[in-house]
Each structure stands twice: as C-alpha cells, then as structure tokens.
Amino acid sequence: MPEGHxxxxxxxxxxxxxxxxxxxLSSPQGRFETEARRLDGQVLLDVEAVGKHLLLALGPEANLDPLAGSPAVSFxxxxxxxxxxxxxxxxxGFAAAHAIGAPRRRVGETEHAVDDGDAEAGDWRRIVPRETVRLRITGAHGLADLTGPTACEVYDAEQRAALLARLGPDPLRADADPERLFDRVRxxxxxxxxxxxxxxxxxGVGNIYRAEALFRARLDPFVPGRDLSRGMVEGIxxxxxxxxAYGARTGxxxxxxxxxxxxEARIIERSRGTRQNGDEDPGVVPREKSFYVYHRHTLPCRLCGTIVRSADVAGRTVFWCPRCQSVRTRRAPWSREHDASAWAYAD
Structure with missing residues (x-):
C-alpha cells in the first residue's frame, strides 16, 4: 500500500x-460511470492529499472556492x-509521464512509462483505456487513468470535512496539529x-516509515503509548x-x-522485491542500503550486530532490533539528536 509521501x-x-x-471524466470499467458523467466537463479547482487519501475538487466555474462549502463543488x-x-x-513534460501506485507485488512507490502500444507515434490522445480503468481524467495536455482503487467516490463539502476531522495529523500538511497525535498516543x-x-x-505513515521511525527513535514497537514521555512522541x-518530505520530493x-x-547492506527481498522510484538510476541510494530494519529480519542490525526480528502487529509485519530498540518507559533517556555513541556500530 502506498505511504503518505x-x-x-x-x-x-x-x-x-x-x-x-x-x-x-469517463469510466471505461463502468463502476464510476454515473458520477463521471455528472462531473464531466467541470473545472479541476484544487487537489488535496491527506494521509493516504486523494481529493480532487471539481466545480462548474473556475472562480469557485473549493473550501467555501459551496454545494456546486464536488470532491x-x-x-x-x-x-x-x-x-x-x-x-x-506533462506530469513527468509516469505511473504511481502500489501493486501488491511491490512496496512503496514505482514509476514507469505508460504502455502506449495503442497510440500512433506516441500520441497520448489515441491511447485506448484498459477495461480495468475505473476513472479516466483527460485535460488539455494529458490524461490520468485510475485502476484498482479501494475507494473512488464523490464527496460533498461535509464529507470532506468529516474525513479530515477523523484522520490524524499528516506530517506533510501545513495545517497538521501534532498535539492530536501526542494526546492520542499518551x-x-x-x-x-x-x-x-x-x-x-x-x-500517512505506513509499514516502512513505522518500522524505520521506531528504530531511529530507539523505541520498542510493543511499548504502550501511555508509557512514553511527551518528548519521545514529539521526537517521532x-x-x-x-x-x-524527502519521500514526497524524490519518490x-x-x-x-x-x-x-x-x-550489512542487505535486505530480505520478496519474490518481486521492495521496489522504489528510480531503482534503475545508479545515482540513487539502493534499497538494500535505504532501511535499518524494514525487511531485514534474520539479518544483523547495521549498528549493533543483533539479529533483526519481525512479528505481526495488527495484520502487518513490524521489524525491529531487540537490542537497539530497548526503550520501554518514559524514564528511559531519549534525545532527538542521537549522540555519537548511540549511533556507533558494534562488531
């Protein structure tokens, strides 16, 4: 599943x-046909990301404020x-002509060129949508096809507001209120x-960021939230x-x-591997060097040499180093600026 970045x-x-x-707007698959027909020809007023949710604001006129609660605006x-x-x-140059998503066989983000075998001389206007396309959006300079989503639906302003109110703070949003996180955890x-x-x-936090953030904080994934100090949660x-932010910028x-x-530049790959954007580029950090514990179970910790462990938590696998991640109570020392000894590698 794609993470928030x-x-x-x-x-x-x-x-x-x-x-x-x-x-x-059109729905070649037919499952969004009524909604696509109603919104076809409207103006894309705004685009919003919150956590793992994407909201496209559409209205009949370009001068509408998408956040003013107008009944003419749909999301x-x-x-x-x-x-x-x-x-x-x-x-x-249109949207970098790439694909973004999370096929089950891959983790994180993958980008690749569109299969334009149906197009003449690469003309995107002649690309025939696949039968699995739930929603096609076409503009003056390009198109976007949506396949296989868990949700594709039309919200009004109240439903949008309810979604934002339900979700926790998104680290990538300027309006995020981390106090909600601190309160819920503690x-x-x-x-x-x-x-x-x-x-x-x-x-917006998924399995990779979860595992890696806890390692970087030296926190045991099983410690109850109420046993953590405010400083520990703030540090995360x-x-x-x-x-x-780095992920959003680079993919x-x-x-x-x-x-x-x-x-210990190794990783335990699955059948198709943990793929990331730009894996074919020799200038990027390769995935086997990108993580401390994620998909490194049974391998030595990069810092202390202890074997990295894994376990199921709420239906997903968590990875951690039992030696480095030993902080369990609010009485244990923690600093966002890890000192040199804490980051030293032990043979």
Missing part, C-alpha cells in the same frame, strides 16, 4: 497537469489501497507500533516530517544515515 506526489502531479482546466475521493494506481500520459494502552499504523492517530513526529524512502549504508 506517494499521495502527496500524486497531488503534485495532478496540480501540475490539470489544475484550473476543464477536464473530461472525487480516491484511496488506492493495496492494488490501486494512477497512470499518466501526455505531452512532453492516553493509549496500545503499543506504539500499532498506533503509528492507525490512520486516525497519524495519517519531528523525525517523520523531514523523512516524509524514495531512505532512512539510513550515509555512514551506515554500507554496513
């Missing part, structure tokens, strides 16, 4: 490719889930590893903000410090 990249792609334009709400993806094609008996995957507690938030999740990347 991916959805913010999607929002940026839509903003660059369609914002302010009258767009055509196409999309949650990609495990199988969903958006594929873009268009003129040169009142909960649930382990911090499960809390970080709860989108009502914090929006303050670490996630730049980590997700890659990289949590390792440069001096640790060549230590």
């Amino acid at each position: 991916t959805i913010h990249r999607l929002a940026a792609a839509f903003d660059a490719g369609f914002a302010g334009q009258r767009v055509r 196409v709400h999309v949650h990609l889930g495990l199988y969903g993806s958006w594929t873009f094609a268009g003129d040169e 009142r909960s008996r649930t382990g911090i590893g499960a809390l970080l995957m709860n989108q009502d507690v914090i929006a 938030w303050e670490d996630l903000v730049p980590l997700l 890659r999740i990289v949590t390792t410090e440069p001096e640790h990347r060549d230590i």
